[in-house]
Amino acid sequence: MRIGIIGPQATVDEVLTAVSTSGLFVECVPLVYSSYKETVELVERNENNVDGFLFTGTTPFRYASKYLSPKQQWEYLPRNTTSFLCALLKAAYINNYDISSISVDSYDELFIRKAYAEIGLTGEDIKIIESPYNIFNEDYEMKVAEFHYDNFKSGRSNVCVTGLKSIQELLKKKNVPVVKLSPTAELIIQQINKMRLLHKLTLSEKNIVAVIAFSVSFEIENSYYGKSELHMFMSRNKVTEIIYAFAQRIGAAVETHENGVYHAYTTKDVVETETNGFSSFNILHSIGIINGVKSVSIGIGLGKTSLDAKYNAKIGQSRAEKCGINCFFIVKDDHEVVGPITDVGEKTDEKVLDKHLYEISRRTGIGMNKLYKLERAVRKYGSNVFISKDLARECNMTHNSMNRLLLKLEESGYAKVVGKQPTSNTGRPSRLIRLNFGYLE
The missing domain is CATH 3.40.50 (Rossmann fold)
Structure with a gap:
């Protein structure tokens, strides 16, 4: 694949250096300007000689987009x-x-x-x-x-x-x-790899493009600012690590956006295999159990072009966000919508996503999101016996809030004090509480 790199000399050189050490099999054609207003002429003069253009920033991309319509792939290095x-x-x-x-x-x-x-x-x-x-x-x-x-x-x-x-x-x-401002080598490789993959897909008419849109939100702890920010930073890095490892394993290209949003580009066949025929998605659970993660919403979009697939993925992601729990939707190339499907691989009713937890919520007055946090804690540790302090930390809640929640569960028969755990200091021993959600035991 031949990619025209459009930008000032210094930034074009950065792109060429990053690509030369990446092992990606692409040919980069340097198209250097002294002013971004030269981009229109550069594109017109070279569009028949390359398979796509990579603009080194948003400014030349926006400028060219005003005056020209792309005849092949156009990508740019986003500011982040x-x-x-x-x-x-x-x-x-x-x-x-x-x-x-x-x-x-x-x-x-x-x-x-x-x-x-x-x-x-x-x-x-x-x-x-x-x-x-x-x-x-x-x-x-x-x-x-x-x-x-x-x-x-x-x-x-x-x-x-x-x-x-x-x-x-x-x-x-x-x-x-x-x-x-200069692009990082990681960002350069990310965009080049995306262009390479999409070019490969266009060469095979049988392949239907799939885009997986991940949206991950994080808890804001009620603690000192610096501590909360550090925890969120660590959680976000862990999420990024999992998504990139997943993408590398399936050969997908990844775009990282602000506010916990990621787009992975692959094919329908790959996604269908990874989701067991669109029935479950292990990565949903892998991200969901990370300490500090509030919710994971995934949309899988299918389409004949990357733009169509991305559009459908965003629709699915938006639908998943409205559900309020960890789940994913599939939006097919004929616009059929499938979902929501939860992190335990169950296709559920959109209004009652989990009948068992819904019944507990109805009886106790506890919100579904809080009940799902408790469920995740039990699944993560393989035990339903905790002390209140540990549960509060795992669910990103204050100790007092967790005590009030457990009291409601206890009053309705869904939690029971089964013993006490001595503390290391002179304070009172902590109560051992068994959660009784039925199917979690």
């Missing part, structure tokens, strides 16, 4: 938290810039604050000044460079963060502290 944090790291620890006050032209403020939160900086700790210009403004690069320069000279910002090489060069000439 990792790229932004790498830029901050370079600014702070290599260039010794003060990153508490920045001007930026490539991200919106909400996204930036989320990135800063990853390293423990929030609220009044940081000051962000966002560029008011868009890429279709006349003399965009010059205006944005002046925006950064004015903010630095007036003392409103300490360092400038830009997504464009041309703006970085303009600011360097004026001795303004500036760092440029």
Whole structure:
């Protein structure tokens, strides 16, 4: 497969280096510009010589998309938290810039604050000044460079963060502290591999494309901010590790998006095998039992093209999210919807996803989500006897909340005190509580 790499020289070189060490069997054709406004001409001149284009950023991709319709694959290297944090790291620890006050032209403020939160900086700790210009403004690069320069000279910002090489060069000439956002090698390989796989699928008309859309939400603990963020970071990394290991095993390409969303590209035959004929999905349970995971919603979309399959996968994912428990939907290429199917491989009624737990919920007044957390804890440890503190930790609840929940279960006959466990300190021994959910014993 021949892929045209469109971008400034430095970023194109980064892509070529990453691909050369990846072992991917693709031929990269460097298509270098000095300004992103040259992308239209580059695409028109080379679209018959390559199988697809990879734009090195969102700016050249958006610009070309306004004036041209793709005749083959178009992909771009998306901006993500990792790229932004790498830029901050370079600014702070290599260039010794003060990153508490920045001007930026490539991200919106909400996204930036989320990135800063990853390293423990929030609220009044940081000051962000966002560029008011868009890429279709006349003399965009010059205006944005002046925006950064004015903010630095007036003392409103300490360092400038830009997504464009041309703006970085303009600011360097004026001795303004500036760092440029760059894609990570992992992101480059991810997008190249996706293009390679989709190209392979288009060569075989028999293959129906399948996209698996994962949406994972995480618990926010009622504890000190830094501790909660660390736990969430570790949980998110574990989820990513599981999804990437799964994708590698089945030969799928993965896109990682913000807010716990992942897209895996493969074929219908592979997905049908992995889900036992669309009846169960082991990865749903593997992710669901990770400490800190609140819910796992998966949509499997099938289609004749990757766009169709992705669209259907998003529909399935959205349907799964509305169910409120760990489950997945399949949306076929004829738009037939199958599901929800839970992490134990049971196809269920959409209104009553688990009749047994639903009955417990009805009798006790405890929500289904909390009951599913308890069920996951029992399945994870292979035991239905716990102390309240351990259950609270496993279910990401406060100790007091768990005690109130257990009291409701006890009053309705679904929990029973069966003994006491001595504590290591001088406090009172902890009660041993047996959960009596019937089918979990």
